[in-house]
Amino acid sequence: MIGALWSNFDYAVSVVLFLIGLYCVIAKNNLIKKFMGLNIMETSVFAFIVAIGVVDRGSAPIMGPGARGPFVNPIPQALILTGIVVAVSTTALALSLIVRVWHQCGTIEADELRELE
């Protein structure tokens, strides 16, 4: 079990990152910090999926003269490109909301906001 986990060390790291991000989302009080936790989670999932695409001693999957295999799996890279864009979009919206909350309430601490309600 531990041996198998060790050989899949990269995956395990993304799980740990995922949980660290989740911790920030739950435990942090500042809305921006909460959101940074979310970004950590996003990164961890992206890292996990990209890691699936890794092949031992693989090179970038760009064909053409002089290119030699093995090439790494192109699919996870393509997926994660989309994933990153989604993450950026979510971040943009979250920041706009935080900006508005700041303008209207003068604070972005979750507990102070709760008192305002």
Add this chain to the structure above:
Amino acid sequence: MKKALIIALLAVAAIPLLAAMASMPRFGSPEQPAYTHVASRYLQKGAEEAGADNVVTGVILNYRGFDTNGEVTVIFTACAATAAVLVTSGSRKKEKPGEATVPLSPVVGYVVRLLAPFIALFAFYVVLFGEVSPGGGFQGGTIFAALIIILSVVAGRNVAERVLPARVRPWLQIAGPLSFIAVGTLGAVLTGSYLGFPHARGLLATAMLMGIELGIGIGGATVFASIFWRLGDEP
């Protein structure tokens, strides 16, 4: 106390996750299903079939082009979403650059003005050569957006906005989805399915790919710049 509880809960949640990770196919193995099933075909035939030496680009634009169609929609959704949250009829933009920040040194302004054309050129390079090298519409578009953002910080928003005039900006923002719909429909006419590309690696297929890349690049750049500007508007 509360934090300890959260950590304990997350630690419990980690167990099944780590167990699952341990029994995933071995990391980096060429025998793993992810590599042997669909990906192997992409790697073997991708360069010819998809019309791009960079197989990642081939996957993004051709094999899984519809995902990217969705993706550009997501970017535009973010643009519309920030607009719906931030725009008000009374909102005005900050007229003076760097109002609340320290005044910029003239060196910064000079360097930026010197570098701006090169950054723009690089952005276009990344867009157009995504087909054969690392890069593509998003990457190039992001670089271009960065240029615009730098310009609006350094030279003021009025200068930067001249690059993307407000009159056509709503159309530029949707360049991504529109180019996809146009090319996809053209593909449907030519090959019988939406986002289909003519198989032979000819001028037409390349032009279609380029069209999409350019659309993504322009659209992405405009959207990112618009979001940046909107975040700075006075409510």
Add this chain to the structure above:
Amino acid sequence: METVDVRVLLAPAISFACSGLVFLMGRNVFWRRFWSLGAATLKLVVVMSMLPGALRGTTYVWRFIEFTPGISIAFRADALGMFFATVSSTLWLVTTVFAIGYMEPEHAKVRFFGFFALCVSTTVGVAFAENLLTLFVFYETLTICTYPLVIHEETPEALRAGRKYLAYTLSGGACILLGSALTYQVAGTLTLSKPGILPASADPRTLAILFTTLVAGFGVKAAIIPLHGWLPSAMVAPTPVSALLHAVAVVKVGAFGILRVVYNVFGVELLRRLGFTVPLAYLAAFTIIAASVAALFQDNLKRRLAYSTVSQLSYIVLGAALLTPAAACAAVAHIANQAFAKITMFFVAGSIQRTTGKTQIHELAGIGHEMPLTMAAFTVASLSFVGVPLFAGFITKWYLSLGALESGMWWFAIVMLASSLLNAAYWLPIVYLAFFKGPHGRGTGSGEARLLLLVPTLLCAAWVLVLGTTSDVPGMPFALARAAVEFVFKM
């Protein structure tokens, strides 16, 4: 013999359409009365036009719409359903007349008459339901449609009563839903056109759950103790509504549902073997006695009527539970016997309230001199409840006692006797009070109730006598009851 005939659909549809027209045009007094009365008459005509056929043994059917795959909303006028439909549509007409007179000073008359018509529409729907699901559909719709009537006064007390009413009846509805689902699971069909659909081979425990849920569900509206709590509270409603609730629609739907469960879902043979009805019979007997005792202590006339209803309804349940042809005859016939007598009494209570403003029994001293005809009608109804021969109530008691002896459970005949005594104990004092007590020759000066109230009262009282004297005349409703029983017992 089955005949496809649209009249079975028309009967509920007419009242339904009428209620729509009342809602649309009801602000105008003339049109409100026109549609209410017109539809009542029309429906009575439609139902009556099926009566000769039904007496000859024809069953009219009509499939309305396939509701879920395999289960339709379908109508079927068998003898039992025809009997119930005849009673309810006759009474609807007289109640409508009475309501027009009674409701004159009230508010929100459009709503009142609209929902009034809907209620009767759904009641006929229950009567003609071809399967358990159709029956349930109308049963629940009836619950919803009566709610605005129950809380017509819009006082906090009325709202409270309304909530109580809904809580009881909707819980009952939930039980029926579950029971129907289980029936479908066990029998694979929900039709009510056969004398029993449940397979004898089914697990007795499942059947016990099934019987309990269905009987408890219908028992709420049939006001079997301990499920009767809503009925006395619902007395806050205007008198025509109480009449409708107690005599025609709501409670009868419950009792009718129990008849359907016993005769058409389980079937007599299966129930005899399983013995589930014995506890039900004891419960019904207990209800008969306990509710009568409770009625003795009520001073409010309508509340006494309510407890009397609780007691009388259990006659039907007991008749069903005894599982003999004579008892079944009594059960079916009592739908009509109780309905006419009880509605007479409600009309009397309403007339007194409208004419003199009195609601308590002790206030009624000498009222017989003011309103002799009204109180004569009351006397007829009282005697019927006591079970004096030649009055409708006697028929029930006679056959029910016969049934009790037939089934070997003679003690239920004693329950009948005790109930008669109790009925005498709480009705006759009122008669005595009205005619032989109080200020002679010098009353409130109110005089007799107005004709719109009086005529329906007298008609109903007269019909109590007719029912009591013509049980052997062919072509009268009792013949239908017999036909229903013959079908159920496969005679």
Add this chain to the structure above:
Amino acid sequence: MWWQWAHWLPLAVLVPLGFGVTTPAVAGGDGGRAWRWAVLGSALAAATTLALVVRVAREGPFSYAFGGWNPPYGIEFRFDEVGAFAFVVASLGMLAIVFSGRYAEHALDPARIPYFYTLLLLDIAGLIGFSVTGDLFNMYVFMEIISLSSYALVAVSGERTAEMAAFKYLVLGAVSSLLVLFGIGMVYGTTGTLNLADAARRLGGVGSAVPVAVAIALMAAGFMVKSALFPLHVWLPDAHAIAPSPVSAVLSGLVVKVGLLGTFRLYQVVYRTGIVDLAALDQLFLWLGAISIVMGAFFAIFQDDIKMMLAYSTISNIGYIVMGFGLASKFALIGAAVHIFNHAIIKSALFLAAGAIIHQTGYRRLSELRGAGRGMPLTAAALSVGAVSIVGIPPTAGFLCKWYIALGAFEAGRAAFGFALVFGALFIFVYYIRMVNAFYFQEPVHADVVHAGDPPLSMLVPVWVLAGLCLAMGLAGKIPLTFITPAISRLLAPIGG
């Protein structure tokens, strides 16, 4: 035949998408023009999806391969009976947009109106895409389009509470999306494919069941956050109550169903492979569904805000559907699937009618709205029809679900849950009866409520179309039920059968 044209399937997504992205550019700041454009777009989308429904009813499921790449190499759209949700989405979306015309003028900042319609159309496009896609990652992309536009739509009114509700919704929604994406990654890592049908085939041959089980757990958890199953519901009441009413209708009727449809797709992948025993998941769904029914109803009783009440009632109704999934017998699954459709109709009717009342009177608390039945008889009547329907009084649309899940509970031998469902529904009635009482039977508090008058036709017509559907879908219950049955039969068919 006209409905056999292959391109209806991509068009169903591309039409609302194309109209959506172009709305701000076409409108140029004119709210009225944006509205007309959006109405046109959603009407065309409804027409397109109708073609799909006709085809699936005649021919059974069919697919469309994008770019001519056959699955698993390209992205596939697969339209089955459950995908007919797309039609519900398009038509209800159209009604919500029609309704918005006058509503938005009144309630929103004029500068935001074009973006409001854009986001509504994109939400519709995302929902349609989500219900028809046959590819796991494509599903995620559409899920994100839906989520992003929904977060923004909650905040579009610009009130402080709305923005905070939107942020809460955003954080939980993003976490749930990541859970789903994590699961998708694990499925991809173990099977090497993203195509749903292909994954179903290949799951049987994977080396270890552990990652698959954990992936299912992650995805189910993510989907259940999206569907607001108790105890993951915390984001829903605020978001749904504070959003503009047409948005509430779309969110509560359609967007929460994303999680349920996703779960259904997940079932389609793993149900028949036998690699993972789903009994534990079923058990969990059963209990959480039952608790959701009761808790949703319980919280709703204490709400005075009419939209808050409707929002909690959504949690109860999600409980019905999840319980249907958990029972996993044929009747229960049919009931659950049909309720996905019917609840969308009923809840939209309720939210739009409530929105019309709030729009006309300016009050949103039941205690203030007394007498609304006199003031706006047609709207209040529609709201009452919706209330009767959602409680499941026959013969309205809400009854079918109760009936089928009760049948399914007995079929699965779990009668207790049938009881829980039916009596839980009674609990729900308690608060709807409060609403009816307030509208019709209680003394008005504000005189202007009694004189409010019914809303303009552009609001009244959508409300009554939906209220009429609440009745019609119940009476003609056979149509949706027989329509959906093949999908459930395929799901439950024995392996190799």
